[in-house]
Amino acid sequence: xxxxxxxxxxxxxxxxxxxxxxxxxxxxxxxxxxxxxxxxxxxxxxxxxxxxxxxxxxxxxxxxxxxxxxxxxxxxxxxxxxx
Amino acid sequence: xxxxxxxxxxxxxxxxxxxxxxxxxxxxxxxxxxxxxxxxxxxxxxxxxxxxxxxxxxxxxxxxxxxxxxxxxxxxxxxxxxxxxxxxxxxxxxxxxxxxxxxxxxxxxxxxxxxxxxxxxxxxxxxxxxxxxxxxxxxxxxxxxxxxxxxxxxxxxxxxxxxxxxxxxxxxxxxxxxxxxxxxxxxxxxxxxxxxxxxxxxxxxxxxxxxxxxxxxxxxxxxxxxxxxxxxx
Numbered sequence: 001x002x003x004x005x006x007x008x009x010x011x012x013x014x015x016x017x018x019x020x021x022x023x024x025x026x027x028x029x030x031x032x033x034x035x036x037x038x039x040x041x042x043x044x045x046x047x048x049x050x051x052x053x054x055x056x057x058x059x060x061x062x063x064x065x066x067x068x069x070x071x072x073x074x075x076x077x078x079x080x081x082x083x
Numbered sequence: 084x085x086x087x088x089x090x091x092x093x094x095x096x097x098x099x100x101x102x103x104x105x106x107x108x109x110x111x112x113x114x115x116x117x118x119x120x121x122x123x124x125x126x127x128x129x130x131x132x133x134x135x136x137x138x139x140x141x142x143x144x145x146x147x148x149x150x151x152x153x154x155x156x157x158x159x160x161x162x163x164x165x166x167x168x169x170x171x172x173x174x175x176x177x178x179x180x181x182x183x184x185x186x187x188x189x190x191x192x193x194x195x196x197x198x199x200x201x202x203x204x205x206x207x208x209x210x211x212x213x214x215x216x217x218x219x220x221x222x223x224x225x226x227x228x229x230x231x232x233x234x235x236x237x238x239x240x241x242x243x244x245x246x247x248x249x250x251x252x253x254x255x256x257x258x259x260x261x262x263x264x265x266x267x268x269x270x271x272x273x274x275x276x277x278x279x280x281x282x283x284x285x286x287x288x289x290x291x292x293x294x295x296x297x298x299x300x301x302x303x304x305x306x307x308x309x310x311x312x313x314x315x316x
Contacts, residue, residue, distance in 0.1 A: 047147060054303050062238045068245050069237075 007079070014074040020067030028057050096188065099179040103170050141165065144302065149310040157309065164192065165302050168243075172294030175251055176286065184247045186240065193240035196305045200235065203312040235308060239301065246297050250289035257285060 035053040039046050117130050127135055141162040145154040171182045182188045205213055217228045261278035268276075 051148065051303065051307065054300055055307050058238070058242070058300060058304050061242065062234065065238055065241045065245065069241055 006082075010074055010078060014071040017067050017070040017074065021064040024061060024064040027060055031056055031060070094185065094187070095180045096182045096185045099171070099174060100182045100188070102179065103167065103174060103182065107166060107170065137162070137166075145306055148303075148306040149313060153310070153313055157306070161302050161306065164305075165298055168192070168298045168301060169294065172247055172297060173291065175247075175290055181247055181251065183243055184251060186244050189240040189243040192243075192301075193236050196239060196308070197236040199305070200308050200312060201232075203309055207312055207314050235304070239304060243297055243301060246293055250293055253289055254282070254286065257282065 031053060035049055038049050042049075114130055114134050118134075121127060121131055142154065142158050145158045145161055149157060168183065171188075175181045175184075208216070217225050219228075258275065258278050261281065262275045265275050265277045266273075
């Protein structure tokens, strides 16, 4: 297989861009743990806690989503522009 | 020259959307006919029971986040979007090209939500206060406020698109890998007999579970974002 060095470097860049999902996993797992703890302490407020957990997860997940967006742009759009 | 070779390209997901919409139409016609025949004072069962549970669940969710008055207006839209999204997330199991694995479809759905948020802001605060809110508290804050307004649109569309597309991609990779593995077995190697053992559990996580959770997240975020802008009571 002969791929030019430029295309290989684009692939490496796309792989590095997805590394932003690392801390997202740690953070959202932490948030889920605290939510379970809060429900255990106060079982009546389960609906409110679930709503707040999902809202907090969705906002913190934007880091990983923007990393995936950059990876998609590098793989699918960048070669067409540079050539 | 048919529609596949014409200069105007029609994407494959359009046919999947037409099929899903006609399926939903026939489902609702059947529920309507079953509803006309039921006794009001007896216990509901069958299709009517499922429809009643779904209706109660959607009404409860919108009332929790938006208050009673606004929930009557928004609950039908939320229920329709949820039904369409669930069926199209799961349609990969039947063999259709999933509509929500196409960025155009998810961008349209997120655009409707975004327009709802901005128009609710307009109606509650007025035009002057909306544009004045961009330069609060001090004028250099216009850049973070601008990105904070654009962010729900991009994140909601990309979240749904990324989850559904990556589910399909991972399942394709697993099928290719198990095909290569089972080609080493001498006699029956042509048939991918390792893949059919391991694939159903992974389908259950990547397609079924992920489809339901993404639908729930989408409708929760819509109701929470719009409910934040409504006047407090």
